Structure formats: structure tokens, C-alpha cells
Amino acid sequence: MKPKLCFTLVLLSFIVSYRLVAEETQDDVRDRFVVDLNLDPVFGFYPEIYVYHLLSKNIDLNFYATFWVSGIRDDSSALATEFGVGMDFKFFEGDLVLTPSIGIGSGNFQSGGGRPVVGDNIVPSLTADIELFNKIHIEGMGIYWKSLRHESKNTNYLDQVEWLANGEYQISNLIDIGLYMDQYLIYEFNDWWSDFYSVYLWLGPSIKIKVNNNYLWFSAGVDLIDYLDKTLPSNKKSFKDYYKLTANFEL
Numbered sequence: 001m002k003p004k005l006c007f008t009l010v011l012l013s014f015i016v017s018y019r020l021v022a023e024e025t026q027d028d029v030r031d032r033f034v035v036d037l038n039l040d041p042v043f044g045f046y047p048e049i050y051v052y053h054l055l056s057k058n059i060d061l062n063f064y065a066t067f068w069v070s071g072i073r074d075d076s077s078a079l080a081t082e083f084g085v086g087m088d089f090k091f092f093e094g095d096l097v098l099t100p101s102i103g104i105g106s107g108n109f110q111s112g113g114g115r116p117v118v119g120d121n122i123v124p125s126l127t128a129d130i131e132l133f134n135k136i137h138i139e140g141m142g143i144y145w146k147s148l149r150h151e152s153k154n155t156n157y158l159d160q161v162e163w164l165a166n167g168e169y170q171i172s173n174l175i176d177i178g179l180y181m182d183q184y185l186i187y188e189f190n191d192w193w194s195d196f197y198s199v200y201l202w203l204g205p206s207i208k209i210k211v212n213n214n215y216l217w218f219s220a221g222v223d224l225i226d227y228l229d230k231t232l233p234s235n236k237k238s239f240k241d242y243y244k245l246t247a248n249f250e251l
Contacts, residue, residue: 051064066081123145180204
């Protein structure tokens with residue numbers, strides 16, 4: 001199925017679902033506006049904004065926007081935006097939440113390095129949040145940035161995949177501690193050549209400091225690719241360790 005057709009069908013399904021359950025929405029329920037400020041050594045500084053709207057007791061409609069303000073992989077020409085829509089489906093009284101979403105990226109990072117374009121990529125993703133025994137929180141996410149337009153041949157075309165998992169244990173109302181794992185892969189190609197490789201595979205502890213609905217989250221550790229891939233030249237071992245910081249607050 002072509003990416004544009006796939007995006008159209010998914011968007012229509014969100015609209016239909018919204019109309020089916022909108023009548024169940026309570027007027028006195030407050031919508032949420034959430035901001036994430038993120039920084040790591042690969043994606044740079046990238047704020048994210050989420051808007052949540054209750055459709056029914058077990059379904060939320062959400063919109064998100066990502067501002068890639070530092071450029072991906074330290075390339076300042078790769079400034080990009082991403083805008084998308086998703087739905088939160090809550091099971092077992094909210095202890096399991098599945099969130100499929102679809103987004104459109106605009107820029108010139110994946111479409112050949114020419115002029116910035118609308119539809120540089122299409123971004124399907126799936127997130128799972130699990131709560132256990134009111135003490136353990138597990139989050140897993142998979143994201144696929146699929147190149148949508150081949151506008152130029154200044155650089156190779158790119159498809160990107162990222163998956164991550166974070167398990168946390170609540171030791172107090174203030175602090176959670178956990179373990180974080182994150183892998184980022186790239187499929188790079190042109191008309192006569194292609195390559196698929198892992199940019200990093202991070203593993204390390206995490207800590208979350210919580211106040212009301214806001215928190216600071218930090219993780220640091222090692223890049224397993226640099227330590228386990230014996231075929232990787234020393235000059236290609238660019239990370240060895242990593243750090244990632246997130247400030248999350250609700251307006």
C-alpha cells in the first residue's frame with residue numbers, strides 16, 4: 001500500500017472513531033496540554049507537545065508536534081517538524097494503554113537533502129504503557145520514519161527505525177528508578193546502493209523526579225554497539241556512553 005494512501009486511511013479511521021464516541025464525552029472533563037523538553041547526543045534538543053482530548057472513559061484522542069531544532073545527527077540543515085495524531089486505548093482500568101499514532105514530517109533530512117519539503121517522511125508509531133501493582137511502570141515504543149518523497153539526490157535517502165523500553169520502580173512519591181534501553185537504526189539507500197546499520201544501542205539506569213503531574217527524567221549509560229561490535233573501527237566508535245534528559249510538565 002502506498003504511504004499517502006495508508007496515511008489517508010488511518011486519518012479517516014481516527015475521524016470515524018472520533019464521531020462514534022464523541023457523544024460520550026463529558027463536558028466537565030479538562031483536556032490536557034503536555035510539554036516534553038528532550039536532549040540527547042544524537043537527536044539534539046527536540047521539544048515535543050501533546051494535546052489530549054477525552055472521547056470516552058477508555059479512549060483519548062491526542063495530537064503531537066515535535067520540533068527538531070538542533071538538527072538530527074548534528075546536521076543543522078536537517079531542521080524538521082513532525083505533526084501527528086493518535087489515540088489512547090485504555091484497558092484494565094488504565095493499567096494498560098496502547099497508543100497507535102501517525103504523523104507527517106517536514107524538512108530535507110530523508111528526501112535527498114534538497115529543499116525542505118512537506119512530507120519529508122511519514123511516521124507510524126506504537127506505544128504501550130503498563131502499570132503493575134501501583135509500583136512498576138513499563139513503557140515500550142516503536143517508531144518508523146519512512147521517507148515519503150525523493151526530492152533531490154544531494155544525499156542518500158533514509159528510512160529510520162527506533163525502539164525503546166523503560167522499566168521503572170516507584171521507591172517514593174518523589175523518586176522512581178529504572179532501566180532504559182534504546183536502539184536507533186538507519187536504512188540508507190540511493191538508486192544503486194543501500195546499507196542498513198545500527199547507529200546506537202543504549203543501555204543504562206534511569207531516575208525520575210516527580211512533582212504533581214510534572215517530572216524530570218534522566219538516563220545515562222553505555223552504547224553497546226561500540227563495545228560489542230568487534231568489526232567496528234575505533235574511529236567509528238563515536239558514543240561509547242550516552243546521556244538523555246527529559247523535562248515533562250503539564251499546562
